[in-house]
Amino acid sequence: MTVNGPVSAGEMGLSLIHEHILVDFIGADSITEKRWDKARVIQRSLPFLRQVRHLGCRTFVECTPAFLGRDPILLKSLSDSTQLHILTNTGYYGAADNKYLPKHAFTETAGQLAARWIQEWEAGINNTGIKPGFIKIGVAGDSLSGLHRKLVTAAAETHLSTGLTIASHTGPALPAFQQLDILKSMGVAPEAFIWVHAQEEKDLSFHVRAARMGAWISLDGLSGDNIDEYVKMIDNLRKNGLTGKILLSHDAGWYHPGEANGGDFRDYSALFTNLVPVLKNENFSAEEINQLLISNPAKAFKIEVHRSSDRIVHFR
Ligand SMILES: [Zn+2]
Numbered sequence: 001m002t003v004n005g006p007v008s009a010g011e012m013g014l015s016l017i018h019e020h021i022l023v024d025f026i027g028a029d030s031i032t033e034k035r036w037d038k039a040r041v042i043q044r045s046l047p048f049l050r051q052v053r054h055l056g057c058r059t060f061v062e063c064t065p066a067f068l069g070r071d072p073i074l075l076k077s078l079s080d081s082t083q084l085h086i087l088t089n090t091g092y093y094g095a096a097d098n099k100y101l102p103k104h105a106f107t108e109t110a111g112q113l114a115a116r117w118i119q120e121w122e123a124g125i126n127n128t129g130i131k132p133g134f135i136k137i138g139v140a141g142d143s144l145s146g147l148h149r150k151l152v153t154a155a156a157e158t159h160l161s162t163g164l165t166i167a168s169h170t171g172p173a174l175p176a177f178q179q180l181d182i183l184k185s186m187g188v189a190p191e192a193f194i195w196v197h198a199q200e201e202k203d204l205s206f207h208v209r210a211a212r213m214g215a216w217i218s219l220d221g222l223s224g225d226n227i228d229e230y231v232k233m234i235d236n237l238r239k240n241g242l243t244g245k246i247l248l249s250h251d252a253g254w255y256h257p258g259e260a261n262g263g264d265f266r267d268y269s270a271l272f273t274n275l276v277p278v279l280k281n282e283n284f285s286a287e288e289i290n291q292l293l294i295s296n297p298a299k300a301f302k303i304e305v306h307r308s309s310d311r312i313v314h315f316r
Pocket of ligand 1: 018019020063251
C-alpha cells in the first residue's frame, strides 16, 4: 500500500525498506506540521530521491512515525514528482524515553491504540485519504517495559485486522525475542515482524535464530563506511541458508526542521555504489542480489495476515 494507493507486490521493484525524508525530534508535546515548510522540504529532498530513482530504486519505504514528523501529503507530492512508490506507516514510537508518544498512548489500552491504527488503515491518515503501508513501532533496547509491551500488543492486533507488516525499531536481540514472544501469544507469526536495526546486535547467532523462526532481519544503517561489516552480516545469514530473510537499507535522509536548509541531509546511495559491487566481488549471483533488493522487500511488505498455527487468537 503506497501513498498513492495499492500496487501489486510484484510491481515494487528494487526497494529501500528503511529510509526517511523528514524527522523532527522536538517531541510529541510540541510537534505540529507548522514546524516545516513542505515546499522547502521537497526542494531539499527531491534531488536525493531522483538520484536513487536513477540508480534503480522503485519503492521507498519512509519509516518516520507519527509524532516524529510523519507527513503523508509531503510524501505523496514527492511520489508524484519522482514516480517512486512511497510507503508511510501507522503506529507509535516508544524508544527514546517515550518522548515521541502522545499522552493517550500512556492511558489507553492496547485495543484502543490498535483501533486508532486500524482506523488509519480503513479511512486513511488524518483525513488525507492516504493509507499506511506498514506498522512502525519503536521499543527501547533493553528488556521491554509494560508500556512497550502494550505497543507490541497493539501492533499485533492491528496486524491481525489489516495484514500490515510490523517494523519495530529494536536494536539488540533481547527485546527482539521478547516481541516475537508477544506476537506468538497473540497468534501472529514471526513472518509479520521486521527486526529493525538488527545490525546493533553483534552476536550474529541471534540473527540466524530469529530468521529461522521466520522474522525479517533488517540491516538498515548502510553507509560508505561500514560495507565490510554489512557483508559479514549478510554472509552469515547466507551461509545458514537465510538470504531470503534479509532486508537492507540506509536509514538516511533526515531533513531536520529548525536547522538551516534542514541540516545535514544524508543520501541513499551506498547500497548501489558501495555494497552491490562488493557483493558481486564476493560471488553473490544476480539472483541473490535481486532476492535481497527486490523479492525480499516484496514479500516483507505484502499485505497479508500471518497467523501462527499453534495459538488461539484472542481479542479483547
Ligand atoms: Zn529510521
